[in-house]
Amino acid sequence: MSNGPVGVALVGAGVISGQYLNNLNAFPDVRVLGVADIDTDRAAEVAREHDVPVSGTLATVLAVPEVEIVVNLTIPSAHAAVALESLRAGKHVYGEKPLAMTTDEAAKVMAEAADLGLRVGGAPDTFLGAGLQSALHALRSGLVGEPVAVTAATQSLGPESWHPNPEFFYQPGAGPLFDLGPYYLTALVSLLGPVGQVAADTRKAHGRRLVGSGPKKGTSFPVDVPTHVNALLDFPGSATAAATFSFDSAVNRRLIEIIGTEGALSLPDPNTFDGPLLARDLRETDWRELPVTGTTAGRGIGVLDLARSLRAGTPHRASGELAFHVLELMAAIAESGERSEFRPIASAPDVPEALPADWDPYAATLS
Structure with missing residues (x-):
């Protein structure tokens, strides 16, 4: 098992990437190593703004050995393809919502991750x-x-x-x-x-x-x-x-x-x-x-929890199984609206454990 902060690369340099980069760069347990986009000029600009050392295409950031997690911020129609390519490069993946456009696509992502012994995570982490x-x-x-x-x-x-x-x-x-x-x-x-x-x-x-x-x-x-x-x-x-x-x-x-x-x-x-x-x-x-207590650090705490869970060998909370279940719910709701019938839900993810009371995104826990 590796030690120290977990290397992360972002794929998709759109508006939402700024929120993720601001937060992930502030968490000492992750290191943002790359930004990729089909518009490589935009990827380079975003990387410069946030002091990220590598930018370019998806293949470019997947080639960085220290990258362990790919954060998929592409448009929904690209979610499954980017996730599959990242998994096949040996990277864990964390994707923006939805996990994929269809449950069939999402099932392929989950099956590929299981076969390769890799993890899938998914937004939202609110x-x-x-x-x-x-x-x-x-x-x-x-x-x-x-x-x-x-x-x-x-x-x-x-x-x-x-x-x-x-x-x-x-x-x-x-x-x-x-x-x-x-x-x-x-x-x-x-x-x-x-x-x-x-x-x-x-x-x-x-x-x-x-x-x-x-x-x-x-x-x-x-x-x-x-x-x-x-x-x-x-x-x-x-x-x-x-x-x-x-x-x-x-x-x-x-x-x-x-x-x-x-x-x-x-x-x-x-x-x-x-x-x-x-x-x-x-x-x-x-x-x-x-009273309300806990973290308000914002988007990216699901990525951080995944990183810490990787090092600890424990389940992460914003899991692919949870994201798949939510996607199945939305697909079934849409189908029910068309057919006027109850639709059964096949998936049943484990309920995520509550975060510990002392969970602090800004504390360095991975040495």
Whole structure:
């Protein structure tokens, strides 16, 4: 087993890479050694900005022997291909959401990793942040009793009012379900365990939308995915959840509420790493705020946990199995919306362990 900080390379030098690089460069247990992109000039620019020694193509960074983990930040349609090439080069992989475009593609990635004895990790890692970890501790302490029902919702009018190039949000592999669903579904599975079956109803309010800002303002584009999704999720032996994912709502909501036999929890936005976390019991009429403790370091803590777990020989938390389950949930919700039937879920990942109370991303633990 190797010692010392874990070498990391990023593939995909788009906007999100900046967040990852800022955070990963601040964690002493990882070393960012490479940045790759199909636009090698952009890769070089990003590498210079963040003092990364190697830039170029995917092949370039895969050839760096000290790189142990490839962080895949490419567009969703490239996720599986980049993951497979990285695995075949002997690297562990951690990918942005979704794990792949389809469950068949994702299954190939997982099978390849298993055959090669390598690990797969996947975003989102927001469930490792202080807000949702504090919710996990509150739930496991029995604060609200046994979970009975969950309401989850992410609702807005969509991103085209502010995003200058919003078309991709309305293409297959996106929409409110695949774009925002991973945050909510990953949070729920990390708290309540795997889902056994789903049912859904889907709608599309408009066949075309207008770009609302930037050079293309006023340009229309087609909508090729459902933009309002209502889903039912059955957690065997636990709660049932009603979830709404919508780009058709004049009411902005980001909500997860867990109702238990003794009270209720109101969780923070699962696309964040902090609070607030609220609770009430059966005798209370108002919410009270609970303490929130843990890390708020941001995107990349899943990569760090993978790195530390590699050295320790322990399971990592933002696992490929969890990401696969969430992808299967989204695919089944989409299929149920088309067929008007319950869809069983075959995968059942282990529920991630809570982070230790003293888990500190900025402490050097790997010597």
